[in-house]
Structure formats: C-alpha cells, structure tokens
Amino acid sequence: MHTVAILVLDQVVPFDMAAPMQVFDWTRLPDGRGPYRVRLCAESPEVRADGGFSLRVEHGLETLADADTVIVPGCSPEAGPTPAPVLDALRQAAAAGTRIASVCAGAFVLAEAGLLDGLRATTHWVAAGELARRFPRVRVEPDVLYVDNGKILTSAGAAAGLDLCLHMIRRDFGSAVAADAARMSVMPLEREGGQAQFIVLDHPPVPRGSTLEPVLEWIEDNLAREITLGAMAARSGMSERTFSRRFREQTGTTPLQWLLRARVRRAQYLLENSDHPIERIARQAGFGSPTAFRERFRRVAGTTPQAYRAAFHGSSRTPVTH
The missing domain is CATH 3.40.50.880 (Class I glutamine amidotransferase (GATase) domain)
Incomplete structure (x- = not known):
C-alpha cells in the first residue's frame, strides 16, 4: 500500500x-x-x-x-x-x-x-x-x-x-x-488552462501626476479603434522614440504591451458581464479579427475566450448591453 x-x-x-x-x-x-x-x-x-x-x-x-x-x-x-x-x-x-x-x-x-x-x-x-x-x-x-x-x-x-x-x-x-x-x-x-486565467489583469502602477496619465486614459477610452505607436506618441506630444523610452521608464513595459493587456482586460470584462458573441467582443476590445483575438487572449490568459466565459460568466451580474 x-x-x-x-x-x-x-x-x-x-x-x-x-x-x-x-x-x-x-x-x-x-x-x-x-x-x-x-x-x-x-x-x-x-x-x-x-x-x-x-x-x-x-x-x-x-x-x-x-x-x-x-x-x-x-x-x-x-x-x-x-x-x-x-x-x-x-x-x-x-x-x-x-x-x-x-x-x-x-x-x-x-x-x-x-x-x-x-x-x-x-x-x-x-x-x-x-x-x-x-x-x-x-x-x-x-x-x-x-x-x-x-x-x-x-x-x-x-x-x-x-x-x-x-x-x-x-x-x-x-x-x-x-x-x-x-x-x-x-x-x-x-x-x-493554467492559473493565468485567474490572475486579475492590471497595469503596472503609474506615478500620480505622470505625463503619461492623459494618453493612458485616451487609450482606455479608444480601445475599439486602431491605435498605433505613432498615434500614442502624437497624443503625448513626443517622438515615437522618446515616448517609448519614457513609457518604459514609468511603467516597466512597452506601449504596445500595455495596449494588449488593456484590450485583454476589456475582453475579460465583456466575457464575464455580457452575452455578446465572441466576434463582437473582439471588435469591442480592438482586436483585428476573432482569430487574432483568440490567439492573443490565450497567450495572455492561458485559456480560450469560450472557456474563460464558461468559468467566470456571472449570471447574477447586471449585463452589459452596449
């Protein structure tokens, strides 16, 4: 025995x-x-x-x-x-x-x-x-x-x-x-999937009063649109090179990685709180296609959007309708 x-x-x-x-x-x-x-x-x-x-x-x-x-x-x-x-x-x-x-x-x-x-x-x-x-x-x-x-x-x-x-x-x-x-x-x-799906995605902390705060708020408000490094740099009034350097200094990551995490986090919220089809959520979170969405989501969250929804969708929550 x-x-x-x-x-x-x-x-x-x-x-x-x-x-x-x-x-x-x-x-x-x-x-x-x-x-x-x-x-x-x-x-x-x-x-x-x-x-x-x-x-x-x-x-x-x-x-x-x-x-x-x-x-x-x-x-x-x-x-x-x-x-x-x-x-x-x-x-x-x-x-x-x-x-x-x-x-x-x-x-x-x-x-x-x-x-x-x-x-x-x-x-x-x-x-x-x-x-x-x-x-x-x-x-x-x-x-x-x-x-x-x-x-x-x-x-x-x-x-x-x-x-x-x-x-x-x-x-x-x-x-x-x-x-x-x-x-x-x-x-x-x-x-x-692994325990990545249970990790609450958040961004690295940004010092209060940081020069990046306005552009980060703009990113969050425009996730459904195409956002390029050039657009982010222009919004901040810097060259792409200077913006990328300042961004990494203040957040510890790159602008595009920040944007990806923001989009996955938005997708997680929609999967948890809405009944929208995967194709619509992909658009709302700013992914170019459902295929790109599934690949990126799995890479970050460690599971598929469908499996994540099955595990975390809250039927008692107020649904998202927009």
Whole structure:
C-alpha cells in the first residue's frame, strides 16, 4: 500500500491539508480496494491551524522516512520560519527518493529546505513574485496549475492542489482510477488552462501626476479603434522614440504591451458581464479579427475566450448591453 504523509505545520491552511487527505483517501482501484494509506504527521502532537483552532496529530516526523509520498500544505504568513527538524526530515526524505509535493504556499517550505534549487516550481499567483525574490535559484512559473519535476512537485492555489493530487494518482494507477477519483471530488480530471486565467489583469502602477496619465486614459477610452505607436506618441506630444523610452521608464513595459493587456482586460470584462458573441467582443476590445483575438487572449490568459466565459460568466451580474 502506498503511504501518503501530509506534513502539518504551525498555522497550516485547513483546506490545503484536507483536500489531499480526502482525495487520496477516497481513491479506489477497480476491485474496490483503497491503494493509499494517508497519515497526518507533525513535529509536535498539537498544531495550531490557520483559522483559530488546533489539531491533534498522531504521527511524528519519523513518518516522513517511511512514506512513499509527502504532501506539504501551505501555511499562513504568520507561521514564521520552518523549524530546522522539519527541514532536515524533508531533506532526508528527498535523499531517500521519496516523492514530495507542495500545495500553494507549501512551496516556500520546499524552497527553504533547498529542494527546489535549480528546478521549475509554482505557487499561488499572489505569492509567486515573493517566492522568486526570496529564492532566486528557483525557476518560478506563476501561470501553471502545477509543476512535476519527477520526485519534486509543486501546485498553485488550494484547488490546484487537487489537480496535482489527481495527476499523481494517474501516475501511480492510471487514468481510469484518476478519473474515478476526480468524479468523487466533483471536478474534472484536467482543467483547461493554467492559473493565468485567474490572475486579475492590471497595469503596472503609474506615478500620480505622470505625463503619461492623459494618453493612458485616451487609450482606455479608444480601445475599439486602431491605435498605433505613432498615434500614442502624437497624443503625448513626443517622438515615437522618446515616448517609448519614457513609457518604459514609468511603467516597466512597452506601449504596445500595455495596449494588449488593456484590450485583454476589456475582453475579460465583456466575457464575464455580457452575452455578446465572441466576434463582437473582439471588435469591442480592438482586436483585428476573432482569430487574432483568440490567439492573443490565450497567450495572455492561458485559456480560450469560450472557456474563460464558461468559468467566470456571472449570471447574477447586471449585463452589459452596449
């Protein structure tokens, strides 16, 4: 039987812990047998959870040495540094060839242990920049739901932890068993797109009183029209070269990249709040054709306009009619 040890740290996020516990516990082989043995383990028997309650944990860190898979859930930011005995236990498990996976901010624990050095990794998109800043040897990929490096795996937000668990189940026992586990969790075996579709698109901040403010407002008001670099520069009273240089200095990006993000953001709003056909939304957001719209949208949001609408369209919102 495959033993899954879920490491419970101080200020553990309850959902990050409970989701893998349940999905592995519910998994069944075709003959009805449960292939996984799930064990909660911690440095001390009593652990404070994020949310104001405590957990009584039966197993200690020695469980990691006997596990086939170790899951590291995320913890709240108030948790502080990971205790040295925990990091040592994770390093020893990794050295022994144990599969180790993190959920959400659990990637920070793996990074503290040095297990992500030189590897691709992900975490919740809100924390991805912090992970990259604190651990520059980690190749952070903020747009994906999970990353599988073989023995070291990481997932994005809490729900992406379920995606990663199903991925591991499929690796262990095949697609049929994983598909059954997905049905038990009432979720698809594979979700289309990565976590880029969940990131709220916004522009880099522009200093108040910036000389760019008028032209940026003009861009937002005229997205449905053709807007060229020359038109933006003329609107600002600069040459194209000077405008491009000032724009990058003040925003950290190029005028055309800013324009693209503005158009995708407008399209996201229309997909969420209107029933307009894709062709009309493409025109309203300023894309030259529905094909160009689909290609650009997928590149930025990580999914198709149709899939984005299916996931985020709010039927209770006031519809856009213009």
